[in-house]
Amino acid sequence: GQQVMQIPQYQHVQEGEDFTTYCNSSTTLSNIQWYKQRPGGHPVFLIQLVKSGEVKKQKRLTFQFGEAKKNSSLHITATQTTDVGTYFCAGCKKTSYDKVIFGPGTSLSVIP
Amino acid sequence: KAGVTQTPRYLIKTRGQQVTLSCSPISGHRSVSWYQQTPGQGLQFLFEYFSETQRNKGNFPGRFSGRQFSNSRSEMNVSTLELGDSALYLCASSLVTGRANTEAFFGQGTRLTVV
Numbered sequence: 001g002q003q004v005m006q007i008p009q010y011q012h013v014q015e016g017e018d019f020t021t022y023c024n025s026s027t028t029l030s031n032i033q034w035y036k037q038r039p040g041g042h043p044v045f046l047i048q049l050v051k052s053g054e055v056k057k058q059k060r061l062t063f064q065f066g067e068a069k070k071n072s073s074l075h076i077t078a079t080q081t082t083d084v085g086t087y088f089c090a091g092c093k094k095t096s097y098d099k100v101i102f103g104p105g106t107s108l109s110v111i112p
Numbered sequence: 113k114a115g116v117t118q119t120p121r122y123l124i125k126t127r128g129q130q131v132t133l134s135c136s137p138i139s140g141h142r143s144v145s146w147y148q149q150t151p152g153q154g155l156q157f158l159f160e161y162f163s164e165t166q167r168n169k170g171n172f173p174g175r176f177s178g179r180q181f182s183n184s185r186s187e188m189n190v191s192t193l194e195l196g197d198s199a200l201y202l203c204a205s206s207l208v209t210g211r212a213n214t215e216a217f218f219g220q221g222t223r224l225t226v227v
Contacts, residue, residue: 033215042202043155045215088155090216099168100145100216104154 004091006103014111019076021106023089032065032072033090033100043088046074079110114138116205116219124225130191133222137184137205143167144186145216146178149200158201161186162208190224198226 003026013019023032031050035043047056049065049072056063062075076083086105093099117136125131137144146158157170161180178188184205190197200223204216 035216042218042220043204043216044218048215102147102155102157 004089004101004103006089006106008106009104010107010109012109012111013079015081016078019079019083019108021074021087021089021108023072023074023091023103025070025091025093025101027093028069029091029093030069031092032069033092034063034072034074035088035090035102036085037088037105038085041085076108079108081110081112084108084110116203116217118201118203118219118222120222121220122223122225124227125193126227127193127195129193130189131193131224132187132189133201133203133224135186135188135203135205135219137186137203138207138217141205141207141217142184143206143208144180144184145204145206146186146188147202147204148172149202149221150198155202158188193226195226198224200224 005024007022011019031048033048034046036046037043047063049063052069053067054065060077064073072089074087086107088105089103091101116138119134143162145160147155148158149155158172158176159166159178160168164180175191180186200221202221203219206216207214
């Protein structure tokens with residue numbers, strides 16, 4: 001069946017360092033979404049990418065959707081302690097409706 | 113506008129019992145999905161309902177079931193509880209426009225502990 005993988009599973013960075021998480025799908029996606037879950041919280045939507053090769057930025061966060069629409073990445077520049085949490089990608093596979101498959105997430109720890 | 117509401121927030125049950133969790137989606141949202149989250153396991157998809165119909169189902173045993181009412185509120189039921197069912201159960205609603213899902217809005221979750 002369709003799978004969405006994410007690497008790394010865990011990442012510890014020093015505050016100020018950059019961070020990247022990668023998301024890969026076994027099948028072509030119609031779009032991809034990214035969510036952030038703070039410790040003890042619930043996932044919160046960050047962004048949705050739809051077009052092949054699309055790049056979007058939100059302040060220090062840069063999101064990319066691959067040309068083949070099978071992979072995506074989230075890059076955080078100069079991490080801050082407020083970036084701590086688990087980042088999930090969610091691939092949307094178009095069938096008769098959009099089926100959303102969440103990746104396992106990347107847990108980010110930021111050392112002050 | 114009110115967010116996704118899940119009740120109860122916390123629940124302690126004994127092995128063998130059954131439990132019903134409730135989710136009220138954002139007004140106007142017709143798609144409701146349920147997820148199980150355990151430490152290190154990410155979000156495991158349980159099922160999705162749209163207009164009272166189950167559209168998709170994850171790989172969970174038949175002890176896990178759900179339903180959606182005409183007002184889009186959804187319930188999930190777990191029968192014959194096992195210790196391994198202890199988890200955070202998250203509900204997410206989304207506004208389905210045409211054939212494209214938009215972002216999912218998650219509730220705070222129900223923390224179920226089975227003892």
